[in-house]
Structure formats: structure tokens, C-alpha cells
Amino acid sequence: MVELNRIELHTIGKLITPHKTIENIPVQAVGGREFTGIAELVPELAVGLESLDGFSHMIVLFHLHKITGYSLTVKPFMDTKLHGIFATRSPRRPSAIGMSTVKIIKVEANRVYFEGADMLDGSPLIDIKPFFAKVDNVPGTISGWLESKDNDVAEKTRSDDRFA
Template sequence: MTPRDEIRTNEVAVAPPVPGDAGLVFVGRIATPWTERTDCPRQGRLDGPDCRIEVFEPWVAALDGIGRYERLEVLYWLHRSRRDLVRQSPADDGATRGTFALRSPVRPNPIGTAVVRLVAVDGPFLTVRGLDCVDGTPLVDLKPDRTLFVPLAPPQPGDFETGPAAS
């Protein structure tokens, strides 16, 4: 198995623009059983192994209330990915697809997302199941699973807008 850094047959890389208009703050770190990309699941599963998310200060206070939710959406930075492919060949068989039609970790902004089961909250540490990233992956954000979350803020006009009926 090779790490996902080589260019495969028919894949297309570009020279990406210099980043400049956005900055991220990593709010924590994710501990998982996998040290190599090639050992990770392709996608996490809710019955996968326990993983531990550590939230850094000053963000620990932001965890208040998170224990209400059985499932969370986790956003993480797939920091070991190259970022310059516009066409990729996941099966390495010469057949390619556009990066935005894939969930590959190789993308211009290598953000990974997973819906995880929340097992436990212990101060700055969350135990979750459902991740697919390597040990030490930086944490970008945590949110309640959208299917469990009811907005607490009052409704806004846009909440009631619909488009034309599907034909």
C-alpha cells in the first residue's frame, strides 16, 4: 500500500492559488487507533472503535451542553493530504472523477466530516465512535448532528421559503 501522495494514471494536478483569504484555528486534536492513512477506514462507522477528541483551551467552555446530543458532526483537517488534484482515480485504474464528486481526503481545503456517536464527555475529552482519521488529526469544529438539532433562535422569514415544485 502506498500513501495517497503519488499521481496515478490520468489524474490531474493543478498549481493552486496561494492561500490568503481565510484562516483556521485548530480547536483540538483527535486521537485514533490509526497511525497510517492506509490503516484508516475509508469512512467511519458508528460501531467503530472508540476515538478520543481533545478540545484545547480556551475552547473547552464551548463544550457546555454537548452531552445532550447522541450524535455529533465532527469537522477535521486532513493535514497529510496533498491539495492540488482536480481529477482523481480512487481505484487507481485510469478512470478518474472530479475532486468535488468524491469524498477523497485530497482536496483544495482538506476538511473531513463525520457523524459520530458520542460515548462520553470528560472535561476537555470526548469519546466518540465513527471517525476515520489518523491519530493526531487537527480538530476544526464540533456541532450537534443536524438531524437532532432544533434551532433555539426564533424563526426567520427564510425558514418558510420554498422553491418551485419539483417536476
């Protein structure tokens, strides 16, 4: 593996979800609507959640802490062909960062309750950003190899042991 430059990130809390093992987790938040989770910030950061309850959705960035190593080409969960890692959202990445857009249920103290949990319980929380519909929805986008898949492939697909 190539030696990559390192940076220092600070986690802001952890994610609490019903997913205790990597297998059978929804591979995208849209497929995990029935699963709720909690983004629990360290108490000293709770004031940073002020006004988040006015948004319907948030983007959650987290560390894929159970993933080791990486592959530059992978067979993603939603396809049977190899693709470059940066053309997928597969978890075995040079920087093991996960990203999910989830629906906010409520904000209480240092906790944000959300719908769409597609991450492992205990995942270190890196950041929360509000979803801005006017700038995060980009009209006319093209989704590469995913365009040839059924519209609901992300909703139906579950993880297996290929990245464990």
C-alpha cells in the same frame, strides 16, 4: 496548481485515534464503528462542550494534515472510475478538510469520546457541530455515482496508499 485565496483558521484541539498511518483507515465513519476516538479541545474551550452530551452524534471537521497537494479528478476509494474531486470525499482536496459524523460516547472536561473514528491520529480539530436529525437528514436525497454501489460499500472500504 491554481493560486487559491487563503483564510486563517484556528484549530480547537486534536483528534486522538488508533490510526497511526494513512493506510487501512475506514474511509467513512460508518465503516469505523469499532474504532473509538477522542476529540480533545484545548482546555480553555471546554465550556463550549456544555450540553453536547444531550446529542447522540456530532459532526467533526478536521485538517487532513498528512495530505499534500490535490487533484481535481480522483479515483475514490469506493469506485474504480475517475470523478471530479467535489463529487467525492477523497482526502486530496484543494482545502484539506475532513468531515465525519460520529456517535458520541461521553463528554468529560475538554474531551469528547466517540465511536466511528475514521481519521488519522493527531489530526488537527477545526470544529465540532451537533448532528440535528431533523435538519441534517434530508429525505429524497440522491448520491450520484455512489447510488450504483452496494449499500455497505462505505462500511467495508478501507484506505490504501493512493492519497498518501
